[in-house]
Amino acid sequence: MKIITSIEEQKEYCSSIEAEGNNISLIPTMGNLHSGHESLLLLSRSTKNKRIVSLFVNPLQFDSISDYRSYPSSIDSDIEILERNKVDCLFMPDENQMIENINHPETIHLPQYMSILCGKHRKGHFDGVFKIVKKLFKIINPSIAYFGKKDYQQLMMVRHIAKEYFGNRIEIVAGDTVRESNGLAMSSRNNRLSLTDKKIASSVHKELIIMRESINLGSNNQELLKKSIDALSDKYIKIEYLELLSSVDFSIISKKNADNAMLFVAFYISGVRLIDNIDV
Numbered sequence: 001m002k003i004i005t006s007i008e009e010q011k012e013y014c015s016s017i018e019a020e021g022n023n024i025s026l027i028p029t030m031g032n033l034h035s036g037h038e039s040l041l042l043l044s045r046s047t048k049n050k051r052i053v054s055l056f057v058n059p060l061q062f063d064s065i066s067d068y069r070s071y072p073s074s075i076d077s078d079i080e081i082l083e084r085n086k087v088d089c090l091f092m093p094d095e096n097q098m099i100e101n102i103n104h105p106e107t108i109h110l111p112q113y114m115s116i117l118c119g120k121h122r123k124g125h126f127d128g129v130f131k132i133v134k135k136l137f138k139i140i141n142p143s144i145a146y147f148g149k150k151d152y153q154q155l156m157m158v159r160h161i162a163k164e165y166f167g168n169r170i171e172i173v174a175g176d177t178v179r180e181s182n183g184l185a186m187s188s189r190n191n192r193l194s195l196t197d198k199k200i201a202s203s204v205h206k207e208l209i210i211m212r213e214s215i216n217l218g219s220n221n222q223e224l225l226k227k228s229i230d231a232l233s234d235k236y237i238k239i240e241y242l243e244l245l246s247s248v249d250f251s252i253i254s255k256k257n258a259d260n261a262m263l264f265v266a267f268y269i270s271g272v273r274l275i276d277n278i279d280v
């Protein structure tokens with residue numbers, strides 16, 4: 001596997017791939033790879049494209065410097081995973097080079113739905129993701145890019161970027177959320193949880209499943225959401241949001257049974273913020 005750290009070199013490598021008549025698949029990551037990332041790597045094997053993984057812990061998308069500094073890193077095992085998955089190239093850009101000029105006064109126009117859920121609770125987060133994803137797309141020029149469904153709002157924003165800024169030339173493929181056996185969604189942040197924390201955190205996913213059944217049986221959505229927030233909130237779990245929204249435009253689902261409904265949750269456990277979602 002080729003490892004590239006310079007943007008110029010990465011651009012040249014991508015141009016040479018194109019000159020040979022090949023297309024590129026991009027799997028953007030912040031490293032600390034787990035089975036969730038591996039499922040994207042597996043998904044990306046279904047084409048003949050050259051596969052490039054980017055590894056960049058983007059300081060612009062963190063809420064606080066301490067959250068950024070404590071983001072887990074495991075480069076050696078990441079490289080091992082990528083080699084095992086026969087990735088062609090790892091792009092690990094230098095931070096200064098990547099961030100240089102990126103804050104240029106570009107007015108970021110995000111769809112209205114980006115200001116709810118995580119957009120409401122993590123000010124500036126999606127602006128940071130927007131800038132880095134757009135820059136990665138420009139450097140790599142992929143024909144396909146892979147993102148996890150766990151970060152559903154991010155996935156919707158990336159689709160928006162592909163459409164508005166790249167004329168839909170980049171196909172965005174969504175990978176299903178991979179879970180631990182107790183239902184907890186895989187996340188690099190899980191590394192910061194104790195075994196007990198993980199067990200308690202998995203109760204949130206279990207509650208989402210119970211909610212789905214009640215919603216499909218026709219229960220009153222708003223009452224149900226309130227009841228579930230009360231049931232989950234205790235001295236360990238602090239719910240930031242729990243909402244039932246349309247997966248197409250994030251509008252509130254008020255009808256009892258609606259197509260494209262999704263439950264979205266964000267919560268804190270032992271100071272670690274986790275998110276999850278399920279189709280209803």
Ligand code: PAF
Nearest residue numbers: 028029030058129132151
């Ligand atoms: O989902 C992630 O890991 C990050 O938000 C991404 C897409 C790599 C941008 O930094």
